Each structure stands twice: as structure tokens, then as C-alpha cells.
Amino acid sequence: MSRDRVSSQARPSWLLDELATAGRENLDAGHVSRYDSKENADAGRELSLLVELGLSSESVVVEFGSGTGQFALACLRIVAVDVSPVMLAAARARIDEAQLANVEFVQAGFLAYEHRGRPADFVYSRLALHHLPDFWKASALVPIHDILRPGGLLRLVDVAYSFAPQEAADRIEAWCATAAPSGGDVWTRVELEEHVRDEHSTYTWLVEPMLERAGFAIEDAEYSDDGILAKYVARRA
DSSP states (O other): OOEEEEOOOOOOTTSOOTTTTSOGGGGOHHHHHHHHHHOOOOHHHHHHHHHHTTOOTTOOEEEESOTTSHHHHHOSSEEEEESOHHHHHHHHHHHHHTTOOOEEEEEOOTTTOOOOSSOEEEEEEESOGGGSOHHHHHHHHHHHHHHEEEEEEEEEEEEEEOSOGGGHHHHHHHHHHTSBSSOSSSOBHHHHHHHHHHSOOEEHHHHHHHHHHTTEEEEEEEEOTTSOEEEEEEEEO
């Protein structure tokens, strides 16, 4: 069955409290119970991409922001890291129901995670890095780089805006207009507006220098047509 551990690293008093920036909804059991119906992580396709890039049964994979375990369920073996105890509980229930023993769960954020064992071959993160303000994004990418073996790969998928600041008002309004007016199993306008207002998604032309400064070479960058989502493959140089 799955194993659990909690990061025990001493926290300096100036370090960001990642639980406080995790997003109100990710700490709410009601939201977490509906998350999978709202957000499809496309885990099968993402796993296929990593296999094409060299993932095997022997690979060490660390996922930051593992959420409800959509990607972890598809992996052969993975360390699933999330700061939210509510998300971890949902992921643990999913893995245990499937009677899998492929996951080690760690309650930690990007900044507090302590890696154990041999270096990771892959780090995967989807829709998690945006919870950190830009200073802390840049800071978090350094330990991600350091836990990877030389030549190891980071797959990063996140809300990152590829449009110019002059287009922001129109692009954000168009995105919010795609949402449902009220609750249910889809993202609502209120939720998208809350994301833009209260979370820390930033521009691709800021994320990409952060990756490079941390020691990554960006091998592939894909931007959604609406300029909202970015997907990266970056290699530890």
C-alpha cells in the first residue's frame, strides 16, 4: 500500500508558509471532492510523453502539487508531494482503493520538500507553481533542479500568460467569460476571477528566465491559443 511521510526540515522564520498560499479551494473538502470533474489532468497523455522522454519502471519521479492523485495513479512509481492535507487524503484514498503500492506521499511544499534516496529522473508539476509569488517561484526551481540527476527532466504545466501586458485585460476577461455562471462540475466565473486576483500566475517571459537561472535548458515550450496555459519540458543542464 502507499506510504506517507511529512517533511521535518526546520523552517527559518522568513520562509514562505506554502500552506497559506495553497489556495482556499485546495484546503476545502467540498472543492477537493469535485476537483476531478472540473480538472482533467490528462494523465495518460502526460505519462506517454514522459515515456517518450525516457521514463521507465526504474525511474524516480517526484510530483509537486500531486492534488487528487490523477497523475500518481497512472505512474509505475512516484513520490507525490502536496502541501494540502485535504488533497493528500483524497489522493491516498484513490491509490488505496486501487490497491496500488506505487506511491510515497509527502506532505510538503516546493520549498520544504526533503528528497531521499537517489536523485530524481523526472520532476512533474501541474497547476501548482502558480501558488507561489514570483520570488518564491524562482527560489523553488533551484531545489527542483538540485534533486534531479544531471540530464534529468522537469515537466511543468501551469497557468502562465503568454500574451503582452497590454492585452491582459481583454485576454483575462475572455478567459473568465468561458466559465459557467454558477456551481457544478465546471469552473465558475467566480473561481476564475479568484484565481487571477488572489493567486500568483505570471507571464511566460518571467517564468522562462527563472527556469534558466535555476540551471534548466528549456527543450520545449507550448502555449495555449488563449494565452493562459504553458507547458514546458526543461532539462537539468
